[in-house]
Amino acid sequence: MNMMRLTKRWMLAALLVIGGATVSAQTAEDPVYVWIDDMPDGGYFLPGPPSIGSVEFMDDLVQFQWGKTQRNTPRGQQASRESQWDADAMRAVMAEALSLDGINEEKTPALAHLLEKCYYTGNLSTVSPKDKYMRVRPFVQMNDPVWAQYDVDELLRNNGSYPSGHTSFGWFTALAFAEMWPALQDTILRRGFQFGENRVIVGAHYQSDVTAGYLCAAAAFARAHTNPELLKDIKAARAEYAQLKGLDVDKNTGDGVDVPHGENILSAAVDTASYRYASDLSLYWAGKALRDTDRGSQAAHEADYSVEMMCEVFGEATGISLSKEKTPDIYALMSYVLEKCSFTADRLKEIRFRKRPFVQLNEPSFVAGDEEKERGKSSFPSGHTNLGWTEALTMVQVAPEHQDEILRRGYEYGYNRQIVGYHWFTDIVTTRQLSSALFARLNADAKFQELMEKAQKEYQSISPTAVRGITRTDADSQRAAIYTIDGRRIDGQPSRSGVYIQGNRKVVIR
Numbered sequence: 001m002n003m004m005r006l007t008k009r010w011m012l013a014a015l016l017v018i019g020g021a022t023v024s025a026q027t028a029e030d031p032v033y034v035w036i037d038d039m040p041d042g043g044y045f046l047p048g049p050p051s052i053g054s055v056e057f058m059d060d061l062v063q064f065q066w067g068k069t070q071r072n073t074p075r076g077q078q079a080s081r082e083s084q085w086d087a088d089a090m091r092a093v094m095a096e097a098l099s100l101d102g103i104n105e106e107k108t109p110a111l112a113h114l115l116e117k118c119y120y121t122g123n124l125s126t127v128s129p130k131d132k133y134m135r136v137r138p139f140v141q142m143n144d145p146v147w148a149q150y151d152v153d154e155l156l157r158n159n160g161s162y163p164s165g166h167t168s169f170g171w172f173t174a175l176a177f178a179e180m181w182p183a184l185q186d187t188i189l190r191r192g193f194q195f196g197e198n199r200v201i202v203g204a205h206y207q208s209d210v211t212a213g214y215l216c217a218a219a220a221f222a223r224a225h226t227n228p229e230l231l232k233d234i235k236a237a238r239a240e241y242a243q244l245k246g247l248d249v250d251k252n253t254g255d256g257v258d259v260p261h262g263e264n265i266l267s268a269a270v271d272t273a274s275y276r277y278a279s280d281l282s283l284y285w286a287g288k289a290l291r292d293t294d295r296g297s298q299a300a301h302e303a304d305y306s307v308e309m310m311c312e313v314f315g316e317a318t319g320i321s322l323s324k325e326k327t328p329d330i331y332a333l334m335s336y337v338l339e340k341c342s343f344t345a346d347r348l349k350e351i352r353f354r355k356r357p358f359v360q361l362n363e364p365s366f367v368a369g370d371e372e373k374e375r376g377k378s379s380f381p382s383g384h385t386n387l388g389w390t391e392a393l394t395m396v397q398v399a400p401e402h403q404d405e406i407l408r409r410g411y412e413y414g415y416n417r418q419i420v421g422y423h424w425f426t427d428i429v430t431t432r433q434l435s436s437a438l439f440a441r442l443n444a445d446a447k448f449q450e451l452m453e454k455a456q457k458e459y460q461s462i463s464p465t466a467v468r469g470i471t472r473t474d475a476d477s478q479r480a481a482i483y484t485i486d487g488r489r490i491d492g493q494p495s496r497s498g499v500y501i502q503g504n505r506k507v508v509i510r
Helices: 003-018 055-069 074-081 087-097 109-124 127-133 153-157 165-180 182-201 207-224 228-245 277-288 294-301 307-318 328-351 368-374 383-398 400-419 425-442 446-462 474-479
Strands: 482-484 498-502 505-509
Touching (some): 055 182, 055 277, 074 182, 109 228, 165 182, 165 228, 182 425, 207 425, 277 400, 307 383, 328 383, 328 425, 383 446, 400 425
Antiparallel strands (some): 498 505
């Protein structure tokens, strides 16, 4: 490694860990696809880490114990090997997935260039929430020694656990490489998914840290698609890989390739014999407790699986009335995404059947009108979650200045299903990774690209903020949903004075 490259890495590492970057303009020489001030804020659209003693923390505890059982296995040794905080770790992982001897600047410059920028961008996506929460690491909390061969106690101890940076740069890279070569998407995405799971095994992160890392990466990946440098680099890497393999790039990318196969990528559905079933039960009761609140009313109202509901949800997030009549191009894009979401989730439901919570527990759900038609369908994966998160990632490309509110509403749409009793917690959190995989596949799809271009032009023609590129006008902010500081949504105006979150800022209501 030459001195210039080494110096560059140390400078970027400091930049990413400290989170001091404030530059927004992109150039061909930028080391990332999205700088910090344009990055989706995981501290806003995610609920934050579970507190000790909460029902959510139970899943973290059982997963921590599961991770320790894996350490003296080949899977554990893999997790230890891949604990490097460096792009070299992902070079080895992606080379394996692509059946290459290696990825380096000398022999595969286009692939190496794409990978390094993905690594830094994915890493940068967790800076804001890490700084916000500074969560204590599990090995520190449990008074255990650092276990993985490349992890350093002092560096980890002084860097927040939530979200997982390893997970985010690994998953971002996997998404980009899956888009680059869809024929190998299942293999690529499985390795990217495992790269995140590794951090639970080695005790460096809780499960909720890893889950948040996947989501930060997916959000950053969606925003990165507003930067033409990403598509240019993907095309260059695709051409290089085709040449290396003696393949025709036009016939071996997305043509004839199915949607991602979740059974090849994700962990299996939790069943009643699983160590995680106790977590699912506890979180089912926690969700049920919200049914008689405003949040429960929202969940019941949004149980509709349709493009019209997506227009309502994301129209609220963007402050624009979306409909088939008013925004036909955005509606057409949403319709195409819904079609692909339905196919992706339904085929996995047939392979990984699991009883829904209200069926398993022989209780009424909170959407009684849907019970008979949904009773015999699988709880895993969650079709609504798949739709909400995929549409959210899609809408980030359309309306990036509203990305945080879009992502928050997409996240909520999935959580609704836990409240109404149609899906278990683990169904929902796993499904969002299926959504991210599908989103990568869609971006390599010619029809999706055509619909996206039309939707973006339509949005720019009607949005008061799209041309100026600001986060939100005062008028838009007044239409945005209001939340308490701890993340509870409020319908209408708050009944009590205090500090609340509206749009992307704090507001004081007296």
